[in-house]
Amino acid sequence: MNEKEKHELKADFERDGYVFIPGFLKGDTLRELLSNIDRYLETIAPKLPHGSVLYEDINRPETLKQTGKLHRHDKYFERLYYGNRFEKLAEILLGSSLSREADNFQYFNKPPKEGLPTPPHQDGYYFKIKPCEAVTMWLALEEVDEENGCVRYVKGSHQRGMRPHGLSGTLGFSQGITNYGTNEDKANETTFHAQAGDLLIHHAMMIHLAGANTSTTRTRKAIGMIYYSQNAKVDHEAKAVHEAKAVHQLKLGGQS
Ligand SMILES: O=C(O)CCC(=O)C(=O)O
Numbered sequence: 001m002n003e004k005e006k007h008e009l010k011a012d013f014e015r016d017g018y019v020f021i022p023g024f025l026k027g028d029t030l031r032e033l034l035s036n037i038d039r040y041l042e043t044i045a046p047k048l049p050h051g052s053v054l055y056e057d058i059n060r061p062e063t064l065k066q067t068g069k070l071h072r073h074d075k076y077f078e079r080l081y082y083g084n085r086f087e088k089l090a091e092i093l094l095g096s097s098l099s100r101e102a103d104n105f106q107y108f109n110k111p112p113k114e115g116l117p118t119p120p121h122q123d124g125y126y127f128k129i130k131p132c133e134a135v136t137m138w139l140a141l142e143e144v145d146e147e148n149g150c151v152r153y154v155k156g157s158h159q160r161g162m163r164p165h166g167l168s169g170t171l172g173f174s175q176g177i178t179n180y181g182t183n184e185d186k187a188n189e190t191t192f193h194a195q196a197g198d199l200l201i202h203h204a205m206m207i208h209l210a211g212a213n214t215s216t217t218r219t220r221k222a223i224g225m226i227y228y229s230q231n232a233k234v235d236h237e238a239k240a241v242h243e244a245k246a247v248h249q250l251k252l253g254g255q256s
Contacts, residue, residue, distance in 0.1 A: 006092050013093045017158030017206040020192060024085075024199035025139065034141060034196070036076045037107065037221070044073050051247075054172050056114040063111045066172040070223075071105040081105045081225055090135050090227035093201060102127075102134065102228040108172075110149045110220035115213030117149070119168040119176030120185075122157075123226070124204035126175065128238040132162075133229035134204035140194035141221040148220035149211040151200060155188040158205035167245070174246040177207065 001009070013019050025033060045053050045067055056063035070077035080086070090098060109115065124132040144150045168176030185207065192200055202208055204226075213220050 001092075010093055010095065013201070013203065016153075016155050018153050018155075018200060018202040019093070021199040021201070022195070023197055025197040030197045033080070033223075036074075037141060037223070040070060040074055040077070040107070048073065056111055056116065056171075063114055064109055065111065065115065066106060066108050068104055068106045070107060072103075077105055086137055086225055087227065089201065090137070093135055094133055094227070094229040096133065096229040096231060099228040099230050099232055101129075101232070101234050102226045104224075104226050106224045108220075108222045108224060110210075110213035112148075112213060112215050112217055112219060115149055115220055116170055117212045118151075118208075118210035119170050119173050120154075120180040120207055120209040121165060121168075121173060121176050122162060122205055122207055123202075125162060125165045126242060127204055127226070127228070127232075128235045128242060129204070129228060129232040130235060131229075131231055132204050133232045135201050135227050136204065137225045137227070138200045138202070139223050139225075140196055140198045140200075141223065142196050142219065144192075144194045144220055144222065146191065146193075146211060147213075147215045148218045149213045150192055150194065151208060151210045152189050152191050153200075153202060154185050154207040155190050157185070157188065157207040158203040160184075162205065163207065175242075180207070180209075 009019055041064070045064070048067065052069075053067040054065050055061070056065050071081040072078075087098060123136050124134065127134055138151060163177045164179060165175040166178040168174060170176065194200065
């Protein structure tokens with residue numbers, strides 16, 4: 001990417017709160033990622049402690065919906081998270097070098113028929129960082145559209161402050177915006193269809209959500225990585241309170 005392209009990408013990100021980069025991973029690199037995801041789910045995820053892997057129905061492994069910190073459990077994902085094209089892109093968009101406090105690399109699925117909607121939320125509410133300078137990278141691992149639950153952004157919402165959040169009742173996304181659905185929200189909701197390897201990147205203040213998977217046959221697989229700017233400092237006390245609430249919700253869902 002030349003300097004002009006970097007500048008344009010950053011300007012788009014600052015204006016809209018997101019950028020969409022179709023075909024960010026392709027060919028052998030994409031195939032390698034997909035086969036490592038399969039390997040991880042088959043050989044590593046089953047050995048992780050109770051509560052590290054979430055299911056729509058804990059009694060049915062095929063309903064696996066989410067698992068985090070892949071980079072902590074496997075070298076391939078550690079190399080993908082750190083020191084590569086994703087990090088470089090985060091530096092360009094944040095206009096800063098990165099903090100090592102950001103620590104999540106997640107796998108998301110919405111199993112056929114049972115994959116629930118992702119509640120409207122702002123990632124910054126979960127991160128508890130000040131200033132709220134961070135990005136989430138969301139990469140599709142297969143075709144994603146309205147039927148299997150594509151991501152929606154509320155364009156420009158990263159400039160309109162943090163909205164109130166409360167318990168959402170959704171495992172893995174414990175908090176959702178309590179007053180979502182204003183005329184402004186609806187008018188700016190933008191839907192993204194994606195193919196495997198397409199990358200969406202959003203600012204931590206961006207309001208986003210995703211539909212349920214209404215297909216009877218298709219899954220909806222993706223990965224998400226977070227990066228904080230060097231300036232972002234974690235409020236550890238607030239984070240601990242937030243994590244305790246998430247664990248409580250896991251317990252209510254019988255998954256901890
Ligand atoms: O995969 C999804 O449905 C949403 C992911 C998301 O909200 C995130 O990565 O912040």
